Amino acid sequence: MAAVAASTTLPAGPNHSVVVVGGGPGGYEAALVARRAGADVTVVERHGLGGAAVLTDVVPSKTLIATAEWLTIAESAPELGIRTGGAPVSPGDDQGVRRSLVDLQAVNTRVRALAAAQSADVRGRLEREGVGIVVGEGRLDGPSRVVVTPPDGGDEVTLDADIVLLATGATPRTLPTAAPDGERILSWTQLYHLDELPERLIVVGSGVTGAEFAGAYQALGSDVVLVSSRDRVLPGEDEDAAELLEGVFRSRGMTVMSRSRAAGAERTADGVAVTLTDGRVVEGSHVLIAVGGVPNTEGLGLAEAGIEVSDSGHIQVDRVSRTSVRGVYAAGDCTGVLPLASVAAQQGRVAMAHALGDAVAPLRLGAVAANIFTAPEIATVGYSEEGLRSKGSRYVTTTLPLARNPRAKMHGVHDGFVKLFAHPEAGVVLGGVVVGPRASELIFPVTLAVSHRLTVDDVAEAFTVYPSLSGTIGEAARVLHNSVAPTT
Template identity: 65%
Template sequence: MGPVNARSSRVVILGGGPGGYEAALVAAHLGAEVTVVERDGLGGAAVLTDCVPSKALIATADYMSEFETAADLGVHLEDAEGDEVSDAVAELGEVNRRVLALAAAQSADITTRLTEVGVRLLRGSATLTSPTAVHVDGADGPLDLEADVVLLATGASPRVMDTAQPDGERILTWQQIYDLDTLPERLVVVGSGVTGAELAQAYLGLGSEVVLVSSRDRVLPGEDPDAATVIEDVFTKRGMEVLGRSRMAAVERTADGVVVRLEDGREVLGSHALLAVGSVPQTRGIGLEENGIELSPSGHVVVDRVSRTSVRGVYAAGDCTGVLPLASVAAMQGRIAMSHALGDAVAPLSLGVVSANIFTDPEIATVGVSQKDLDEGRADADVLMLPLARNARAKMLGITDGFVKLFAQKGSGAVVGGVVVAPRASELIFPVTLAVQHRLNVDQVASTFTVYPSLSGSIAEAARRLHVTG
């Protein structure tokens, strides 16, 4: 398909999450007439029920953990009578109200920004009636839109199993936990992927008893094994019960809580259960298959590296594509789609330079080549892992868990990947990402000044140790 005339083109975007709203900003900047159709609110699940609220909840738990660290640093809290205060208490109703207000404020900011650049916003459900037409059922009645370019950014929703039906009260998906007014006494988290691990630790930090049910040998099975080991050790050290190789068969209500039945016959009792067993794309029943748009067996929209679907003029971005379930990737897919469709300069999506973060405590940040790539022969690199406990700044901050790991290409010394396990690893991964993106070698990284003392000094030190002599 040749590029359309951006100045006279009509762009209709189904979904207002990161893939949709970032695409809308690009299309509006390029001069297109842009309409975004969103059912639940601008920002989508990422802002309203997933990334923003969950990370705000985690940040609250992290803040509470600072009270524990304070004692190790020689700082003790006392009440007015001079008695030591041993525990901070989380009022979950207050916490959740703040979390949801924060999400609503972010959604409002996105709405304001889109309105400022002239994007038309429609609240409702959209169906593709042809590759160039979209039907909207909204509060103001039905509406039919003509489009030169369509972007599908419909996202995904929590996976629900027949034997574990959420009720929003005791059996919860990660989208329902913000309705809780009181802290679960004993929370059973089913699923030890990113969402399960993050929220299990959040509730542990807020004061719940937590049992994590993992069907795999260890938590975070898809992540760097050294990082996952650190996190599992931290979980157990802080009192979480981790049940490995324990596959859930069913979750049911009891008189005063829940019972999680495992396939081996064991039963795990709790006051609440949180289901974190994956997600499903929201691609059914909106006219995609009827209009020839190819879906994968899992129901995801099949796209190429410039976000094109199998139908000319129809693009897709975000979790509905299954490319990589990250808000940053969704946003990049959406931007690429509009640049390609409207004739602007564009570079295809490159997943090799995507940085990602898991917001446990400590956080796990990764970019580029992974340990798994090395172990399975897809990459050949030298590896250096440096424990953070040896870092002077880490000692001052009371950090005892975590490390920096760099992967350097054999011969050239180019930094091709990295892992950081540390508080605020999401910030520390950026210099490693810059190195991977721009093919800096370990000597270039090592010869760049870092502040002393700083956690980033360990990144330079790891690069220094990867210097090849002779």
């Protein structure tokens, strides 16, 4: 995050006007904080409350993944002694069997309904708190004024503000040679309108989004080809975790094309053809383009207001979400800090607390927990092993497989591990990785340890339920006790 000019906060109290542009997690969480502080708050949103996180990204994608998870769990049925009525779903089985079990139209109808219901819940909460809502597209007219263009092209609305928060999010990055058409060439926001399961889905991009959808659609019954331009899937994640996941993908029948870059995609008579930069052509029924996002900052009036942006178009902010202009803050994917809904929400809360004079702790990226919703899930917090190595930091580490955990054995879990990093003298927990079912839940005790600078002994001495998957976290801490120099 770039250094930005300091801005004077306003004294707490009523009658301060706050305009929030964008109704996603960064926007609506900021609005709630500001309203409870007594400010007059208006949220400007063009699509629906909750933003892309609720309507087209986090909520729908994780709902789809949760549906696919049932079929992943069913893989363990024979091992657990459960008959599946003659419909095997184990790895290596005919994907046609899986497809016969899935009504994608019903799945996507539920996905869209759940997203709409969550959006309505966000709207209802804001209205109950007394937050004003204006539907339309907002842009800055100087640092203290927002102009809103209604979706029907009617008269513009002008909103003056003491404080402005920009939380406009991001949209899927597309390839000029593979423009999404919503039918065969798809962005991740368009998947929820398919009525039939893709017979052969080509996923271009092996980052978090690509890996999540590749795993979900493979579980649902699609034949999946994952095109990765790097040596492995999830190139930015823990190496051991990424290698384990790629092995699981391959064992389940997914084709992973490493060191392969897509040059373009085009429709064919009954599907798509994806051309790689080396001239190879991969054919399928559909292709998903998952190559990152682009910040929604164009046409926002940033340059005219004097707000600094990066070369990538992201709004530059500091650790309390200030931009380079006094009274203007920004939160979420439009800032490029971390593309996580939880980070966007925290940025928004921190911004309003700072702007309205409340006590505030600057954002600590080192304490942010993140999760990849594959099967198995991959959760991380704190320093990564690559980060520690690149900085030349001294650390001790241990990795324990989940396969020897008694609760994992009961559930037929074979893939996964717990890895902890600690300071070799002080014993402070520096970070951790959890790979396994519900890793998003299991990472929480490690997050507490990192956030509060607990030692491995602090973690080791805390009780864990027997049997439980979290018991492996306690065991990993006990193993590290012998690797940490005793203090005198």
